[in-house]
Amino acid sequence: MEATYRALRKHGYGNLTTQDIADEFENSKALLYYHYEGKDELLIDFLDYVLAEFLDGLPRGDRTPREELETLVDALLPETLSEEAYRLQLSMFELRMNARHDEAYREEYRHIDDELTAHLRDILERGIEASEFEAIDPDAEAELFLSILTGARARRVTVFEPDEPIGSLRAAIDAHIDRISA
Amino acid sequence: MEATYRALRKHGYGNLTTQDIADEFENSKALLYYHYEGKDELLIDFLDYVLAEFLDGLPRGDRTPREELETLVDALLPETLSEEAYRLQLSMFELRMNARHDEAYREEYRHIDDELTAHLRDILERGIEASEFEAIDPDAEAELFLSILTGARARRVTVFEPDEPIGSLRAAIDAHIDRISA
Structure with missing residues (x-):
């Protein structure tokens, strides 16, 4: 899994071969080669691994729900990205596009x-309980927030240059977090 | 342009050839063939045409700003899609992915x-002026709304089946419009 991670950061998904991994x-x-029949089987396992690592790596306990939400946004949409991190974020989106056909x-x-x-x-439920967030509907808000994150990430990897800061996208999300906060 | 539209609805972007158009x-x-050197040059002109047609076709005048916003969401994220409309919406997203390399x-x-x-x-500015929307920041809200629409469309064409209704995605957006309304 770590080898796949390094290979995607170096080569991106477009030109990736099993040999690169x-x-x-x-x-x-x-x-x-014994474990995986093909590149896609390996990459799907990789996505599972990335998700688990990501959720596992998020800080908990020492932060308030609002801080947790802000950390999540920082992790998924850092203001700037290195060339390699950008390539990885783009790969994640290109892999998502495979969902249509596979x-x-x-x-x-x-x-x-x-x-x-x-x-x-x-996060939202705990924030509402702690009166850190307004009395919002956690189901609808979580759904909305995922669309916001997915859309902002899609826009970043398509219309923004790799090293271009995404201040306007982030400011809009920060203002939204402000709004739902009590 | 109409020929390109029909070809994309029929074949999608993945397998599209200039001959199909x-x-x-x-x-x-x-x-x-005289006008366009290649498929991509034609498709970029097509995207410009689709945008102009789309904005031109949106109803105005007889609706309130909130109704305009709801109509826009309906147009970009209809609850269900025919197989052909789905193929077109997916094509628009696949074309967006080209932005990374081109x-x-x-x-x-x-x-x-x-x-x-x-x-x-x-829309938001007129709605605020007419007291139909709360005193929100139109710049940040417009930016946020575009991320919401982009993300919901991306999620629809990747993880939803072509004929699967997107009630949960739409409900979240409708709740958001409710929230910003006065």
Whole structure:
């Protein structure tokens, strides 16, 4: 999984070959080919891994729900991106496009969207309970927030230059967080 | 342009050839090849045409700003889509992905996003003036709304089945419009 991560950061998804991933793999390459029938099978496992790592890596406990939400936005939409981080973020979107033609990708991205919505709902519910957020509908707001994040990420990797700051996109999201805060 | 529209609805973008477009073209096919050096040049002109037709076709005058906003959401995110309309909506997203690798597409999608943001800002400003919307910041709200629409459309064409209703996505947007309304 780490080898796939490095390969995507270096090469992006467009030109990626299983050999590129194997080149980053320190263990037996035969093992890689033994485990996975093809690039897509490996990448779907990778998406699962990235999701788990991402959710696991989010700070909890020492932050208020609002701070958690802001950290999530920072993690998914940092103001600026290195060339490699940009390539990875673009790859994630290109992989999403496969969902249209490939049932396994579709299922994986449904799963990703469901997990992110559940995570957002959980933050919002705790924030409402703690009176940090207004009495909003956590289901509708989590759904809306996922569309906002998905849309802002799509816009970033398509119409913004890799090193172009996304101040206007972020300001709009920050203003939205302000609005739902008590 | 109408020939391109029909060809995209029939074939989608993935497998589209200039010949597919020429096949839908009732006038001289030589004319098509004379005007455009390649498929991409034609498609960028097409995107410009679709944007102009779309903005032109939106009802005005007889509706309140809030109704205009709801009509815009209906137009971009109808509850259900025919197979052909779905293919067209997916094509629009696949064409957006070209922006990453192709400067001409990037410029075109920047233009599309700018025009849509300006249109949204105009609706919001008139709605605020008419006290139909709360005293929101029209710039930040227009930017946010475009991310919402882009994200919801991206999610629809990737994780939803072509004929699957998008009630949850729409309900979240409707609740958001409710919230910003006075």
